[in-house]
Amino acid sequence: xxxxxxxxxxxxxxxxxxxxxxxxxxxxxxxxxxxxxxxxxxxxxxxxxxxxxxxxxxxxxxxxxxxxxxxxxxxxxxxxxxxxxxxxxxxxxxxxxxxxxxxxxxxxxxxxxxxxxxxxxxxxxxxxxxxx
Amino acid sequence: xxxxxxxxxxxxxxxxxxxxxxxxxxxxxxxxxxxxxxxxxxxxxxxxxxxxxxxxxxxxxxxxxxxxxxxxxxxxxxxxxxxxxxxxxxxxxxxxxxxxxxxxxxxxxxxxxxxxxxxxxxxxxxxxxxxxxxxxxxxxxxxxxxxxxxxxxxxxxxxxxxxxxxxxxxxxxxxxxxxxxxxxxxxxxxxxxxxxxxxxxxxxxxxxxxxxxxxxxxxxxxxxxxxxxxxxxxxxxxxxxxxxxxxxxxxxxxxxxxxxxxxxxxxxxxxxxxxxxxxxxxxxxxxxxxxxxxxxxxxxxxxxxxxxxxxxxxxxxxxxxxxxxxxxxxxxxxxxxxxxxxxxxxxxxxxxxxxxxxxxxxxxxxxxxxxxxxx
Numbered sequence: 001x002x003x004x005x006x007x008x009x010x011x012x013x014x015x016x017x018x019x020x021x022x023x024x025x026x027x028x029x030x031x032x033x034x035x036x037x038x039x040x041x042x043x044x045x046x047x048x049x050x051x052x053x054x055x056x057x058x059x060x061x062x063x064x065x066x067x068x069x070x071x072x073x074x075x076x077x078x079x080x081x082x083x084x085x086x087x088x089x090x091x092x093x094x095x096x097x098x099x100x101x102x103x104x105x106x107x108x109x110x111x112x113x114x115x116x117x118x119x120x121x122x123x124x125x126x127x128x129x130x131x132x
Numbered sequence: 133x134x135x136x137x138x139x140x141x142x143x144x145x146x147x148x149x150x151x152x153x154x155x156x157x158x159x160x161x162x163x164x165x166x167x168x169x170x171x172x173x174x175x176x177x178x179x180x181x182x183x184x185x186x187x188x189x190x191x192x193x194x195x196x197x198x199x200x201x202x203x204x205x206x207x208x209x210x211x212x213x214x215x216x217x218x219x220x221x222x223x224x225x226x227x228x229x230x231x232x233x234x235x236x237x238x239x240x241x242x243x244x245x246x247x248x249x250x251x252x253x254x255x256x257x258x259x260x261x262x263x264x265x266x267x268x269x270x271x272x273x274x275x276x277x278x279x280x281x282x283x284x285x286x287x288x289x290x291x292x293x294x295x296x297x298x299x300x301x302x303x304x305x306x307x308x309x310x311x312x313x314x315x316x317x318x319x320x321x322x323x324x325x326x327x328x329x330x331x332x333x334x335x336x337x338x339x340x341x342x343x344x345x346x347x348x349x350x351x352x353x354x355x356x357x358x359x360x361x362x363x364x365x366x367x368x369x370x371x372x373x374x375x376x377x378x379x380x381x382x383x384x385x386x387x388x389x390x391x392x393x394x395x396x397x398x399x400x401x402x403x404x405x406x407x408x409x410x411x412x413x414x415x416x417x418x419x420x421x422x423x424x425x426x427x428x429x430x431x432x433x434x435x436x437x438x439x440x441x442x443x444x445x446x447x448x449x450x451x452x453x454x455x456x457x458x459x460x461x462x463x464x465x466x467x468x469x470x471x472x473x474x475x476x477x478x479x480x481x482x483x484x485x486x487x488x489x490x491x492x493x494x495x496x497x498x499x500x501x502x503x504x505x506x507x
Contacts, residue, residue: 039171039174039175040174040175040176042176042438042460043436043437043438043460043467045436045437045489061489063438063460064175065175065176065179065371065375065459065460065462066170066175066371066374066459068438068440087436
């Protein structure tokens with residue numbers, strides 16, 4: 001069973017999370033539910049710092065042994081930091097998707113975009129429906 | 133997506149072990165119309181279990197065709213690329229089934245169970261067309277004294293693979309396994325059930341393929357799981373089967389092989405005897421004379437990235453071919469793959485690039501297999 005979804009952040013229906021750092025940036029990653037579906041992640045393609053991204057466009061690519069999956073950005077803006085540790089240890093995402101396994105930090109173009117995302121309770125329900 | 137899969141599950145064919153792997157928590161995929169386990173825990177753990185201890189695979193989906201009678205040999209000698217003259221009773225042979233143009237209808241193993249009785253083991257998705265093709269050849273060539281029976285629904289098949297496979301299995305089999313040579317089979321009883329056991333497999337490890345009555349396969353599966361636990365045996369899905377076979381440089385029908393591919397373009401020249409007459413032999417002799425223009429090669433990634441099936445291969449800025457299989461290889465801890473390239477680029481060491489999304493990632497042609505077990 002996946003870990004509970006923290007209530008301090010917002011969620012997309014593609015299973016990404018966005019944590020508002022209250023300095024105009026968010027930290028983005030994938031949910032524990034998503035890492036469980038992907039299983040053993042063996043490769044992460046990170047965006048370059050400075051890259052401009054638009055909400056729900058591709059931010060990164062995760063590969064398990066069997067599959068290739070896109071990670072979409074929860075908000076528009078500019079990539080200001082990437083989790084370089086994932087390049088050598090992609091399995092960090094499997095171990096700690098909500099913490100050490102973060103993927104990138106994005107300086108938001110429009111903080112109001114976060115209102116389009118689900119809160120933890122809505123996302124809990126969303127997963128429940130998807131698995132039934 | 134999940135809901136769609138649930139719906140499809142109802143329509144997919146199921147092996148006699150389906151309920152067992154559901155209760156083991158397997159993740160199910162549609163593999164050529166069959167509901168098969170892709171993994172139980174995770175692919176990497178199952179891969180390592182097979183390399184280091186043992187893995188147990190449900191292979192009931194594959195096809196078994198019995199061919200018997202005074203002309204059984206003649207028919208097979210005509211439809212298969214391999215020269216079967218020297219095949220002794222108890223020996224199995226890897227071969228390809230070719231059409232008139234030498235195209236590969238299937239790659240399969242032929243077991244000689246008695247002088248006039250064979251069992252041909254086919255891929256799951258190709259079984260029906262193999263059967264139709266063999267029947268057609270029987271009629272066209274007027275082999276009247278041979279009987280062809282599709283046994284696939286009546287036979288259950290499981291593979292136990294890995295360095296301790298023999299330790300686990302030997303006490304459960306009536307015949308001694310220690311003396312059974314590679315690519316040989318015995319008719320024996322396994323857990324009291326009549327079965328055929330061969331020392332063979334699709335992983336690059338020592339191991340056995342077990343054929344038994346579809347009703348008995350569950351009991352054998354249960355017994356091997358129970359006895360194997362202490363040896364570190366794990367049930368393994370098709371995910372690990374794929375990474376294991378790829379590391380061992382083995383081909384997969386539908387990826388490396390299809391009817392547009394001839395055995396001379398892939399590492400199946402050694403199972404193709406152009407001295408004898410068989411369907412497609414004449415065409416293949418001409419092809420050999422003219423020279424074969426493309427070749428299946430192994431490659432390893434030098435840059436960061438994993439090549440996948442259908443990614444394009446480039447050399448010096450020119451597109452030269454296509455990846456047929458690619459993965460992260462757990463035992464090698466690097467990304468490898470198989471690809472078709474022009475014959476002029478097949479030498480190990482040749483530098484190529486694989487087009488991965490927007491990037492051209494460096495790779496190099498290497499000798500197959502990627503992995504060979506130490507004996």
